[in-house]
Amino acid sequence: MTRPHRRASWAAPALALAIAVTGCSTKAASNTAHSGGIKTGPGVTSTTITLGVLTDESGVFASLGTPLTQAQQLYWQLQDAKGGVCGRQVKLDIGDHGYVVQKAVTLYTDMSPGILALDQLLGSPESAALLPAIEQNGMYTEIAGWPGDLLDNKYTQITGASYDIEAINAIDWLVKTGKLTRGDSVGELYFQGDYGQNALAGARYAAGKDGLKVVAQEITPADTDMTSQVAEFKRSGVKAIIGSEAPPQTASLAGVAMATGLHVPIVVDGPGFDPHLLGTAAASALKANVYVVTSLAPPSLGVPTVSQVTSTWTARYPKSPPAAVSVITGWAQAEIMNKVLQQACTDKNLTRQGVLTAFHQLSSINTGGLVAAPLSYTTLGQPPERAVYIASVDPALPGGTKSLGVVESANAKTYQEGQ
Amino acid sequence: VSEPAADRWPRGRAVLTARTARWLGWAALAIILAALPLYLTPYWEQAGLFAMAAIIGAAGLTVLTGTTGQLSLAHAFFLAIGAYGYAYLAAHHTTIGVSVQTGLGWPPVLAAIGAVAIAGAAGAAFSTISSRLRGIYLGIASLGLVFIGQQVLFNATTLTGGYNGRDVPPFAIAGFQFADSHPALTILGVPYGQLERLWYLGLALVVLACWYARNLVKGRPGRALEAVRDGEISAAVMGVNVRRYKAAAFTISSMYAGLAGVLFALTVGQVVPNSFDFTLSISYVVMIVIGGPGSIGGAVLGAIFVSVLPQVLDQYSGSLPLISPTGSGGFDAALASDMLYGLAVIAVLVFAPAGLAGLGERTRNRFARHVITTPQASAPASPERKTIP
Numbered sequence: 097m098t099r100p101h102r103r104a105s106w107a108a109p110a111l112a113l114a115i116a117v118t119g120c121s122t123k124a125a126s127n128t129a130h131s132g133g134i135k136t137g138p139g140v141t142s143t144t145i146t147l148g149v150l151t152d153e154s155g156v157f158a159s160l161g162t163p164l165t166q167a168q169q170l171y172w173q174l175q176d177a178k179g180g181v182c183g184r185q186v187k188l189d190i191g192d193h194g195y196v197v198q199k200a201v202t203l204y205t206d207m208s209p210g211i212l213a214l215d216q217l218l219g220s221p222e223s224a225a226l227l228p229a230i231e232q233n234g235m236y237t238e239i240a241g242w243p244g245d246l247l248d249n250k251y252t253q254i255t256g257a258s259y260d261i262e263a264i265n266a267i268d269w270l271v272k273t274g275k276l277t278r279g280d281s282v283g284e285l286y287f288q289g290d291y292g293q294n295a296l297a298g299a300r301y302a303a304g305k306d307g308l309k310v311v312a313q314e315i316t317p318a319d320t321d322m323t324s325q326v327a328e329f330k331r332s333g334v335k336a337i338i339g340s341e342a343p344p345q346t347a348s349l350a351g352v353a354m355a356t357g358l359h360v361p362i363v364v365d366g367p368g369f370d371p372h373l374l375g376t377a378a379a380s381a382l383k384a385n386v387y388v389v390t391s392l393a394p395p396s397l398g399v400p401t402v403s404q405v406t407s408t409w410t411a412r413y414p415k416s417p418p419a420a421v422s423v424i425t426g427w428a429q430a431e432i433m434n435k436v437l438q439q440a441c442t443d444k445n446l447t448r449q450g451v452l453t454a455f456h457q458l459s460s461i462n463t464g465g466l467v468a469a470p471l472s473y474t475t476l477g478q479p480p481e482r483a484v485y486i487a488s489v490d491p492a493l494p495g496g497t498k499s500l501g502v503v504e505s506a507n508a509k510t511y512q513e514g515q
Numbered sequence: 516v517s518e519p520a521a522d523r524w525p526r527g528r529a530v531l532t533a534r535t536a537r538w539l540g541w542a543a544l545a546i547i548l549a550a551l552p553l554y555l556t557p558y559w560e561q562a563g564l565f566a567m568a569a570i571i572g573a574a575g576l577t578v579l580t581g582t583t584g585q586l587s588l589a590h591a592f593f594l595a596i597g598a599y600g601y602a603y604l605a606a607h608h609t610t611i612g613v614s615v616q617t618g619l620g621w622p623p624v625l626a627a628i629g630a631v632a633i634a635g636a637a638g639a640a641f642s643t644i645s646s647r648l649r650g651i652y653l654g655i656a657s658l659g660l661v662f663i664g665q666q667v668l669f670n671a672t673t674l675t676g677g678y679n680g681r682d683v684p685p686f687a688i689a690g691f692q693f694a695d696s697h698p699a700l701t702i703l704g705v706p707y708g709q710l711e712r713l714w715y716l717g718l719a720l721v722v723l724a725c726w727y728a729r730n731l732v733k734g735r736p737g738r739a740l741e742a743v744r745d746g747e748i749s750a751a752v753m754g755v756n757v758r759r760y761k762a763a764a765f766t767i768s769s770m771y772a773g774l775a776g777v778l779f780a781l782t783v784g785q786v787v788p789n790s791f792d793f794t795l796s797i798s799y800v801v802m803i804v805i806g807g808p809g810s811i812g813g814a815v816l817g818a819i820f821v822s823v824l825p826q827v828l829d830q831y832s833g834s835l836p837l838i839s840p841t842g843s844g845g846f847d848a849a850l851a852s853d854m855l856y857g858l859a860v861i862a863v864l865v866f867a868p869a870g871l872a873g874l875g876e877r878t879r880n881r882f883a884r885h886v887i888t889t890p891q892a893s894a895p896a897s898p899e900r901k902t903i904p
Contacts, residue, residue, distance in 0.1 A: 154850065197680070198565070198783045198790060202826070205710075206558035224679045225785035232695070288669065289678040316669050316678050 134182065137447030139212035145184045145437065145446070148191070148211035150203060150226075151218045151240070155195030156317060156342070159370050160422045161218050164240060165190060167405075167419075167426030168215055170412050171434075181434060182441035188215060197225045208233055213451050215433050216240050216426070220290050227252075234448040236436065236455055238429045241367070242391070243290040244297070244513050248477040253455060255428050256391025256467045258479045259291060259365055260298030261508050263338055265484045266363040266389040267302035268505035270336050275361050278307035283334035283360075285313050285325055285349060287341050295340035295365055298511070305507045315341060322348040330358045339364035346386065347378035354381035366390030369489070371420045371496035382489045388421075388497050391468045392428060394487045395419045395495030401464030406494060418494035428466040435461055468502050482508045548718060552711040553703060560710040561782060562826040567717035568778040569818035573802040574728040574811055575771020580800070581809030582732050583764040584744030586650060589641070589657035590799040592664040593634045593769040595791035597776025598683075599668070599675055600630030602786050605684040616681050617673050623686045631773040638769025642762035649747075661793050668788035680787030683780045685709065686716060693781070710782075717778055724771060729811045731767070740764055741809075798822075805863045807870025816871035824859060828852030 129136050139146040149168065152161035172186045180186055189211055191203035200222040208229070217223055218240035230237050230251050237252050244258035257265070263284075270276040284299045286292030296312055303310045311332040313325040322345060329337060337353070339346055339362055346368045353362065362385050369388045373379070388394075393402045395418065405427050409419040439454035440446050459472040469483035483504035487497035552560060572594060579585050605626035606618030621629065641660065648656050668675045675681060685694040692698075693712040700707040731737055739760050742750035747757050780786050798821055806817025829852045867874040 196789065197785055197787045198779075201783050201785070202558060202561050205561055206556070209557075221679045221785075221787045221789070225682075225783065225787070228682065228784065287678070288672070318665075318669070 133444060134441065135445045135447055135450060137212065137450070138208075139210055140184070140446045143184055144187050145181060146187045146189055146211050147213055147215040147433065148189050148204075148207045149216045150191050150193055150200055150207075150214065150222065151216055152195045153192040155193070157195055157218060159343070159372055160367065161192075161240070163416070163420055164218070164422040164426035165216065166413065166416075167409065167423040168430045170408065171427055171430035174408070175430075175434060181437045182446060186437075193219065193222055195219055195222070197221050201225055201229075204229060208235065211235075212446065212448065213433070213436075214238060215430060223252075224290075234452060236448065236451045238433060240425065240429070241291065242365075244294045244479065245290045247479060247513055250452065250456070250476055253432065253473065254480065255425065255432060255471070256480065257482050257484055257508075258298075258513075259295040259340060260301070260513070261479050261482050261511065262365050262389045262391070262484055263295045263298035263340070264302040264508045264511055265482075265503045265505050266338055266387075266486070267299060267306060267308070267336075268507055269389075269486050269503045270361060270363065271306050271308075272505075276306070276308060276336050279309075280335040281309040281311050281332050283311045283313065283329040283332070283337035285315065285322070285329075285337060285339045285341055285345070288314055288316050291365075291367065292340040295338065299338050301511055302505075302507050315345065317342055317345075320344050320348060322352050325349070326352040326356060326358060329353070330356060334358075334360060336360050337362045339368050341368050343368060343370035343373050347373050347376055347382070350381040350384075350386050351378040354384065359385065361385055361387060363387045363389050363486075366392060366421060366425075369421070369497070371417065374489070374491045374496050379491060383491060386489045387500075388487045388489070389484050389503075390421060390487075391481065391484050392421050392424045393465050393468070393485060394421065394493075394497040394499045395424060396490075396493040396497065397465065397485070397499045399465040401466055405466070420495050421497070424466055428463055431463060431466065432458075432461065432471070469504065477513055479513070482511075549715070552707070552714045553705050557710055558826075558830070560714060562823055564710065564713055564717050564778065564782040565826075566819050566822045567721050568775045568782065569799075569802060569822040570721050570815050571724045571778065572772050572775030572799055573806065573814035573818040574724050575768040575775070576799050577803040577806070577809055577811065577814040578728055578732060578740070578771070579764045579768035581803055581807075581814075582737060582744065583740040583761060584649075585645065585761060585764060586654040586800075587645070587657045587765070587768065588654050588793075588796045588800065589660040590768075590772050591791045591793065591795035592657075592660040593638060593772035594776035594779065594795065595664055595668060595786075595788075596634040596637050596769075597630045597773030598780035598786045598791070599681075599776075600633045600773065601626050601777045601780055602681050602683045603674060604629045606681070607684075616676060623684065624688055626684075627686070627774075627777050630777050631770050634773025634776070635766050635770040638772075639762065639766040641769075642765040645765050646758045646761040658793070658796070661791075661796055665788055665792060668791070675788070676786075678788065680785055680790075682785050683783070686713070686781050713778075713781055716781075720774060720778060724774065725811055725815065728771070728814075732809070732811060736760070736763075801860060805860060805867075805870055807872035810870065810872040812875065813870045813872030816875065820859075820863070820871065825852055825856050828855050 149165055151165045152158055169188060172188060176185045189207045191207055193200035193203055204226050213236040215238055217237050220241060220243065223239060235251060239246060239252050239254050242254050242256060242258045244260045246252045246254065247258060267282060276282060282303060284296050286296045300310050311329060311334055313328055315325065326349065337360060339349055346364050350362055364386060366388065373382060395402065395406045405424060406419040409423050435458055436451060436455045439457055440450045443450055443454055455473055459474045461471045467481065468485050469481040471480040473480055483502050486500045486503050488500055489496060490498040572590060576587065576590055579587055604619050604621045605623050606616060607620040608618050609616050644656060645653055669677060685692050687693060693709060693716060695708040739755045742753060742755050743757055743760050751757050802817035802821045803814055805820060806813030863871065
């Protein structure tokens with residue numbers, strides 16, 4: 097009984113050793129190749145281009161990330177039906193990080209060997225965690241956000257004006273329309289981190305130029321009751337509030353302000369508004385006092401390109417709510433990715449380096465109104481454009497906002513990042 | 516293989532065979548684990564490293580909760596201290612854009628030791644409270660630490676980087692960096708980058724941590740701790756200094772958590788407050804409960820179960836029927852894996868009441884009765900569920 101057992105047990109480590117030493121590992125480094133006269137790299141074959149998407153479909157920003165990703169999928173489905181890009185079909189490798197940093201890192205590690213570029217990276221802590229790897233891989237990355245801090249990073253792209261420019265335009269618009277006058281105080285409710293602090297920098301700049309005083313209140317995404325912040329705004333006698341937060345905080349801010357009798361205009365950055373809010377108790381407060389400032393077109397804007405996106409969206413997702421700004425954002429980003437890939441194709445270089453070179457050649461991209469002004473990516477450290485849409489909240493319209501026009505103030509034009 | 520062994524050990528042949536078999540089994544496992552980085556994709560290397568960090572943390576918690584009977588929900592707090600402590604001690608003072616990150620620029624080895632020491636000190640400080648409380652009251656009090664910790668992590672921005680956290684400098688021993696280069700390293704044609712190198716660091720730390728915890732639990736201090744768990748008055752009567760032992764258990768457990776935090780931080784490369792919230796504490800309690808409280812082997816199995824299963828499900832639930840692809844907005848893989856994970860935890864608790872360790876022992880005994888005829892192996896070690904008060 098014992099003899100065969102002992103033999104078997106000797107065999108175990110021997111076998112393990114044998115497999116370990118003789119077995120061939122399949123871990124191979126990816127190399128550049130040539131295909132049809134075009135230099136290709138990771139994520140590119142003779143028939144397909146694979147792009148990565150790192151989004152949030154199950155975490156706190158799911159209501160923004162899900163439609164944004166669906167819009168990108170829809171864009172590429174239509175593009176593939178038209179023959180794709182560079183004679184190749186575009187496939188998306190989608191990862192849902194649920195706004196959890198270690199999950200984003202794992203997903204990126206998993207997908208990065210097989211993708212040419214990132215069509216979407218959502219979440220500022222996730223971006224911060226992934227930037228070293230992105231830089232190391234030379235990965236062109238489209239950020240689903242508008243942080244000015246990333247403008248001098250040559251690997252990342254933002255679609256429109258950065259948060260600081262948004263805040264400057266918002267304050268200048270409030271002054272121009274008589275809602276703020278010299279000597280007034282303006283409240284700035286902002287998230288800790290690159291989003292809110294970037295907007296605060298812009299607000300401080302514009303306030304300095306316009307002779308206003310900024311009352312800043314810092315919060316984190318974990319704070320959802322704005323009672324004490326509103327109380328502080330009221331005590332300081334603010335005549336308007338700039339909000340750089342997420343939709344739940346916007347709802348609380350507008351609701352509490354109205355309930356406590358602080359009737360002042362509240363201008364929130366694009367990520368601060370979501371049409372879902374119009375189904376909550378805060379709807380009437382939002383309608384009365386809230387404005388949205390973003391470079392991306394309100395879906396109700398009556399220009400042909402935007403209408404085409406929203407009608408395509410409704411045809412494809414008839415059961416979903418009508419297209420929100422996040423759909424316009426996803427679409428515009430995919431559009432820019434398309435332009436980048438076409439340029440790289442013209443340069444006969446579909447490698448990561450080729451894509452980056454192509455990206456930095458793009459200037460005056462006309463998105464047909466999806467973004468408030470044409471976009472240029474030729475100068476590192478400069479926002480691709482400096483105009484924004486100002487919109488009021490209107491529950492009757494698809495997307496929940498109504499454009500009041502495009503604003504590109506003198507201060508926004510002359511502002512330099514990091515000032 | 517020839518047969519000299521029988522001549523060398525004329526007596527107790529069967530016993531020696533069983534022991535040799537066990538050693539050879541360990542050797543095989545060691546070889547396999549050491550060779551894995553040659554084959555695993557980065558995704559699974561990362562999953563493995565998360566599991567190793569979890570094993571170290573769970574081993575610490577099982578000493579405290581399983582052996583000593585002190586329910587602690589503060590594990591996430593001590594992991595955070597280890598992770599942030601390492602990042603702070605090892606990083607150099609830098610200014611990135613508008614944000615300033617402070618750091619002492621210590622050599623990584625010292626920083627890691629320092630981080631574990633700080634976690635231990637924090638545990639020792641809290642043990643003045645914890646040794647006065649027990650059961651669910653201690654659980655709630657320790658939970659308070661997690662909430663305080665979250666506030667500190669969010670608001671002490673120069674130290675912690677605030678909401679976006681701070682990056683973690685790579686580990687290094689005597690100039691050999693656990694990063695993708697410095698020096699470049701290729702073994703059997705496979706480039707050894709950050710994850711491959713960390714893999715061996717992780718294995719070494721796991722072996723060290725488990726060996727120490729096992730000796731602690733099996734030895735005299737372990738018996739004293741068990742006595743405390745089973746009845747503080749009777750333990751005191753037997754001459755055990757109850758308060759001192761409870762404090763020591765809390766301190767050691769915190770140091771284990773700190774070490775787990777260091778390994779976790781090195782694997783992710785970025786520490787953020789959200790990684791160390793209340794749910795992490797719960798995960799650790801789940802690990803030791805489904806592993807079998809008080810058993811180091813159980814903690815290992817539980818940690819692997821809790822940290823690797825969701826990754827397996829994430830990776831493969833997409834190929835299950837009725838699952839819609841990520842991005843379609845339906846019942847997708849992330850949702851399915853969450854639900855399957857929940858069901859798996861319930862299944863373990865129902866079908867393996869003594870935890871995974873008990874299940875393993877049961878299987879081994881059944882197997883052993885058929886194959887080896889040694890007095891030790893045939894006496895079934897009765898796995899009994901240890902209570903968490």
